[in-house]
Amino acid sequence: MxxxxxxxxxxxxxxxxxxxxxxxxxxxxxxxxxxxxxxxxxxxxxxxxxxxxxxxxxxxxxxxxxxxxxxxxxxxxxxxxxxxxxxxxxxxxxxxxxxxxxxxGVHPQMIDIVEERIKDSQVQISENSSILLVGRGASDPEVQRDFSELANLLSKKTNLSVDICYLAACEPSFEEGLRLAGQREENQIFVVPYLLFTGILMKTMEKKIKTINKEMNKEFILCNYLGYxxxxxxxxxxxxxxxxxxxxxxxxxxxxxxxx
CATH class of the missing domain: 3.40.50.1400 (Rossmann fold)
Structure with a gap:
């Protein structure tokens, strides 16, 4: 059996x-x-x-x-x-x-979920928008390569600039990712957590997004995690x-x- x-x-x-x-x-x-x-x-x-x-x-x-x-x-x-x-x-x-x-792994259908989470924010996407894709992070180069590939797929599908950052173990860090995204000419940044479930990491991200929205003349929109x-x-x-x-x-x- x-x-x-x-x-x-x-x-x-x-x-x-x-x-x-x-x-x-x-x-x-x-x-x-x-x-x-x-x-x-x-x-x-x-x-x-x-x-x-x-x-x-x-x-x-x-x-x-x-x-x-x-x-x-x-x-x-x-x-x-x-x-x-x-x-x-x-x-x-x-x-x-x-x-x-x-x-x-790198699966095209996962990009559909990311796109839906951006739409769920109910904030209108425009030419003035960019995306910050946030991964959990790992020191394994294969993970970083695959995550970059996912970002490229997302950029092609949305026709928007996509930056990546990580919550742990590798660079750029989440804080650095926010800073670099804030230097782009786009004033509206959709921050998408590439995470399956809720948890401490989401709460940490929420706090940092609130802080940076006060500090910068940009709009950072924290989208929901991927979920099941x-x-x-x-x-x-x-x-x-x-x-x-x-x-x-x-x-x-x-x-x-x-x-x-």
Missing amino acids: EAVLYICHGSRVPKASEEARFFIEKCMSRLSEKVFYQECCFLELAEPSIEDAFTRCVEKGATKISALPILLLTAGHAKSDIPEELIKMKKKYPHITIQYGRPI HQILQDVIVSRVHEVIDNTVFSKEILDVPHHA
Whole structure:
């Protein structure tokens, strides 16, 4: 029997974990005819853990478990942290076949969500507008490259200038991104958090946007985070099909160090 294990990041903010669970349940309902058993779990900061959810899959009779990281980009969590946990499970249950899928990554449909979040601000976009796309950040060059690619896709679709910055781990920082965006000739800057869920980072951004709007003769509009959008459901379902159908985009977890 085959099971699918959805691995979310987890958050200290209860609302964020609740949003993730509700979203995954919707994805599960769309795959219920194809997949016999499905579980949602978290890498950290929330329950159930990967080990607990994996064990439930085994107890239900799964002989093959397809694990899918519900992450925006291929950073350390997707490359190392999650595979390490799955390797532990492989050692504990050597008879179980584990297939590991890929994160959301650079997907054209994600740009549609960003565009919708800008429109949700109910502020009219004009030729005097630009966009500041804000990522969580990672030291991994692949993450930075992919984020730049997303910004380029967004710029082409909106025909607006798009700057990028990060909340941690790499440059430019959020503060520096605001400053640089403020130096542009455009007077209206849409600040879009490229984040899946609400949390401490959003609250920090809100405070800084309020401050800079008082300090500069520019209008910074903080848009909503991506959230678990209907379009994201489509992307996740396609990623599940990739891994359960054992395409070239999935990899088998063995009891040796593995990187996705």
